[in-house]
Amino acid sequence: GNSVTQMEGPVTLSEEAFLTINCTYTATGYPSLFWYVQYPGEGLQLLLKATKADDKGSNKGFEATYRKETTSFHLEKGSVQVSDSAVYFCALIKAAGNKLTFGGGTRVLVKP
Amino acid sequence: DTAVSQTPKYLVTQMGNDKSIKCEQNLGHDTMYWYKQDSKKFLKIMFSYNNKELIINETVPNRFSPKSPDKAHLNLHINSLELGDSAVYFCASSLGVAGELFFGEGSRLTVL
Numbered sequence: 588g589n590s591v592t593q594m595e596g597p598v599t600l601s602e603e604a605f606l607t608i609n610c611t612y613t614a615t616g617y618p619s620l621f622w623y624v625q626y627p628g629e630g631l632q633l634l635l636k637a638t639k640a641d642d643k644g645s646n647k648g649f650e651a652t653y654r655k656e657t658t659s660f661h662l663e664k665g666s667v668q669v670s671d672s673a674v675y676f677c678a679l680i681k682a683a684g685n686k687l688t689f690g691g692g693t694r695v696l697v698k699p
Numbered sequence: 700d701t702a703v704s705q706t707p708k709y710l711v712t713q714m715g716n717d718k719s720i721k722c723e724q725n726l727g728h729d730t731m732y733w734y735k736q737d738s739k740k741f742l743k744i745m746f747s748y749n750n751k752e753l754i755i756n757e758t759v760p761n762r763f764s765p766k767s768p769d770k771a772h773l774n775l776h777i778n779s780l781e782l783g784d785s786a787v788y789f790c791a792s793s794l795g796v797a798g799e800l801f802f803g804e805g806s807r808l809t810v811l
Contacts, residue, residue: 630802
């Protein structure tokens, strides 16, 4: 079956540090890949997505590139802010699929 | 206007009781979901409805019964609540079965 593996948190950083959250997946075919973010006390919001190999998704300074050869979709941001403190979820959905499969989430804490 | 709204936001109840959580979306989406998020933030899909038809029914105890009276509503009824049912339950909706998910803010259920 499909699965998504993320690095476990929490990840604690200082403001303006570089952030990487690793995500790898297992799926047949060519899934679409997503990063969702959950701010404290809120529901999940789509952060970015990529639908085919070598696509780069980007939003709010975050980027992730769909790497089929390494089955990865690592999330990066060059300079984090305190407001980026949240839980980040990597997810996939198979082409013509109907179920979004989430990774376990990575909590990020950015300190001033 | 809240796109996906759930009620109640917090629910504290005793073991053995029956409770319901309601969800409504005003996005014109045709697919709705219930996800369960445990204390470690792990997200697991429970049910999905497309045009009021059940399309995903994961391995969930039959004490959980979803009901979709129309495309804009998906309610979750839970019978004979158990301690392990304590979690945050998220409703979500999408346009089509593989579209971007929009989440509600969650309903935190605590079973004592």
